[in-house]
Amino acid sequence: MTRGALLATLGVAVATFALPALAAGPGGPAVDGREINLLWAVPFAGILLSIAIMPLAVPHFWHHHFGKVSAVWAILVVVPFAVNFGLSTMVYEILHLLLLDYIPFIVLLLALFTVTGGIHIKGNLHGSPSMNTALLAIGTMLAGWMGTTGASMLLIRPLLRANDDRRHKVHVFVFFIFLVSNIGGALTPLGDPPLFLGFLKGVSFFWTTTHLFSEMLFCIIALLVLFYALDSYWYRKEGYRKRDPTPESPVRIDGGFNVILLAAVVGAVLMSGSWNPGVSFTIFHVTLELQHVLRDLLLVAICFASLRLTSRQVRSENSFTWGPMLEVAKLFAGIFITIAPVIAILKAGQDGALAPLVSMVTNPDGQPNNVWYFWLSGILSSFLDNAPTYLVFFNIAGGDPVALMGPLASTLTAISCGAVFMGAITYIGNAPNFMVKAVVEEADIRMPSFFGYMAWSCAILIPLFVLLTLVFFR
Template identity: 65%
Template sequence: MTFTGLRRLTPVVLLPLVALSAAPAHAAAGIDGKTLSILWVLPFAGILLSIALMPLFAPQIWHHHYGKITAFWGLCVAIPFAATLGIGPTAHALLEVALHEYIPFIILLFALFTVAGGVRITGNLHGSPSLNTAMLFVGTVLASWMGTTGASMLMIRPLIRANDNRQHNVHVVIFFIFLVSNVGGALTPLGDPPLFLGFLKGVDFFWTTQAMFLPTLIAVVLLLAVFYAIDSYLYRKEGIIAPDPTPDSAIGIEGGVNLILLGAVILAVLLSGTWSPGVTISIFGIGVELQNVTRDVLLVLIALASLKLTAAETRAGNDFNWGPIVEVAKLFAGIFVTIIPAIAILRAGTEGVLGPLVSLSSNPDGTPNNLMYFWLTGGLSSFLDNAPTYLVFYNMASGDAATLMGPLATTLLAISAGAVFMGANTYIGNAPNFMVKAIAEDMNVRMPSFFGYMAWSCIILLPCFALLTLIFFRG
C-alpha cells in the first residue's frame, strides 16, 4: 500500500508544533483563570455546537468547510490571547497543549485507526439472537483494547451482513453503538479518547481497568440481556426468515499481522506508563518526558509497518480511507485550543466566573457531589464531545491524578463513567457513533433520525444509568 494518504494527515498533526516553533518560548506562569470572563468560553462552546448541529442542519457547508470553521474558532482564542497576554505566553500555552495532549492523542488514534483498518473479517454468518449477542459481546471486549473506533470498524460490517436477511435489524446496529462504540471502551485508556487524556494526565493504566470493571460489567450484562430479549422477540415475530442475500462463504481473517501490531500498540502505551527513566527533553521551553516521546515514535512506526505489511486489497475490502482520521485531527486541533481558557477558568474554582457550576458539583461541606459529576459529565458528553468534556470535569474536580486516584477516586470514576457511557445517548456523543450510522445506511439499514435514536437511548440507557447512580454515585 502507498503512503500517499498520509500527506493529508501529517500537516494536520504537525501544524500546531510547526506554527508555534517560530514564536519565542516564554517562561510565563500559567494563564490566570480568575481574570477571564465568560466570553473566553464562547469559542469552546461555538466549536462544539458547530460539531453537534452543522452536520444536521447544514451538512454540505460542514462537509466542505469544517476545517475552516474549526480554524475560525481556534483563532477566536489565539488572537485575543496574543493581543492581551502577548505572543510569548500565548505561544507557550498553545505549544504545551500541543506537546502534552494534542499530538500524543492524535498519534494514538492514528495508530489504532491504521492497524484496525488493516484487519478484515471475511465470510458470512446468520444473525440469530444468540449469534448477535455473542458478536456484540466480542466487539464490546475488543473495544477496550483496540479502541471504540477500531472495534466498531472491525465488527460492524460482519454483523450487518449476518442480519441482512432480517426484517428487523435496526435495533442490532443501535445496540452495537451502545455497547461496542461506547460502553465497551471503558476498561483501558486505549478504549476511548477521554480515558487516554486521563492517562496523559497521570492516571495509571490499570487504575481505569480496576475502577471501571464493575460498573462496566453491570452495564454490559444489562444491555446484552435487554438486547437478547428484544432480538428474540423480533426474530420469532418474523417467522420465516427471507433468503440471505449474502452468499455463504467461510469465515476468515485477512491482515492477521495487524493483530500482532495491535499488541505492539498496547505494549507501547503500557511502556510509557510503567517506564520512568527520569529524562526530560526540552522542546522550545516545554519539557517532554522521554518515555512519552518513545511511545509516540513507536506508535508511528507501528502504523507505518501496518501500512507496509497489509495488502491493498484487504484495506479496500474494509473501505479504508484517511477521511475520518483527518477530520478528527482537524476538529481536535480546534478543540484543544479553545478549551484552554475554559480549563483555566475551572482551575480558578469558586473564584472564577464559572464558580456557580463548580459549586453545583460540590456538597455543602465542600466534598465532591459524585452524582452531579456523573450526570453533568455524561449530559454534556451526550451532545458535545466526550473527550474535552472529560478534561473539563477532570480539572474541575482537582486536576491532580494522585488526588483523583486516591481520596477522590469515586469522583474520577463518576467522570470516567459519565464521559464513556453517556457518549452513547446521541449520534454525536462519540466519534464512532456517526461512523457506524453512515456504514449501516450505506449497507441499506434504515437507521432512525437523530431524535429517533434518542428515543431508543432514553428508553434503554437512562434506566441503566439511573441504576449505576444508585449503586456507585449516591454520595
C-alpha cells in the same frame, strides 16, 4: 488525502507551534485564570455546538468546510489571547495543550485507526439472537483494547452480513452503538478518547480497568440480556425470512499481521506509563519526558509498518479511507485550542468565572458530589464531545491525578463513567456513533433519525443509568 499527506500534516502542526517557542527564555508565562471571564469560553462552546448542529442543519456545507469552521473558532482564541496576554503567553498555553495533549491523542487514534483498518474479517454467520448477542459481547470486549472506533469498524460489516436476511434488524445496530461504540471503551485508556486524556494527565493505565470494571459489567450484562430478549422476540415474529444474500461461510481474517501491530500499540502505551528513565527536555517551558516522546514515535512507526505490510485489497475490502481520521484531526485541533482559556478558568476554582459550576458538583462540606459529576459530565458528553467534557470535569475536580486516583477515586470514576457511557445517548456523543450509522445506511438500511435514535437511547439507557447511580454513586 494520501497517507503521507496525513502524517505530514501532523508534523507541520508541531513545527508551526514549536519553532517560534524554541527561542523563548525560561519561566512559564501561564495565564492566571482569575483574570479571564466567561466570554473566553464562547469559542469553545461555539465549536462544540458547530459539531453538534451543523452536520444536521447544513450537512453539505459542513462536509466541505468543517476544517475551516474549526480554524475560525481557534483563531478567535489565538488572536485575542496574544493581544490581551502577550505573544509568549499565547504560545505557551497553546503549545502546552498541543504537545502534551493533542499530538499524543491524535497519534494514538491514528495508530488504532490505521492498524484496525488493515484487519478484514471475511465469511458470514447466521444472525440468530444468540449469534448477534455473542458478536456484541465480543465487540464490547475488543473495544477496550483497540478503541471504540477500531472495534466498531472491525465488526460492523460482519454484523451486517450476518443479519442481511433479517427484516427486523435496526435494533441490532442501535445496541451495537450502545455497547461496542461506547460502553466497551471503559476498560482501558485505549478504549475511549476521554480515558486516554486521563492517562496523559497521569492516571495509571490499569486504574480504569480496576475502577470502572464493575460499572461497565453492570451495564453490559443489563444491555445484553435486554438485547437478547428483544432480538428473540423479533426473530420469532419474522417467521419466514428472505433468502440470505450472503449464505453462511467460514470466518477468516485477512491482514492478520495487524493483530501483532495492535499488540505493539498496547505495548507502546504501557511502556510510556510504566518506564520512567528520568530524561526530559523543555520546549518553551513545556516539559516533554523521553518515554512519552518515544511512545509517539513508536506509534507512528507502527502506522508506517501497517501501511507497508497490508495489501491494498484488504483495505479496499474494508472501505478504508483517511476521511474520518482527517476530520477528527482538524476538529480536535480546534477543540484543544479553544479549551485552553476554559481550563485556565477551571484551575482558578471558586475564584474563577465558573465558580457556580464548581459549586454544583461540590457538597456544602466541600466534598465532591459524585452524582452530579456523573450526570453533568454525561449529559454534556451526550450533546458535545466526551473527550473535552472529560477534561473539563477532570480539572473541576482538581486536576491532580494522584488525588483523583486515591482519596477522590470515586469522583474520577463518576466522571469517567459519565463521559464514556453517556456518549451513547446521541449520534454526536462519540465519533464511532455517526460512523456506524453511515456504514449501516450505505448498506441500504434505514437507521433512526437523530431524535428517533434518542428515543431508543433515552428509553433504554436513562433508566439503566439511574440504576447505575443508585448502585454505585450514592
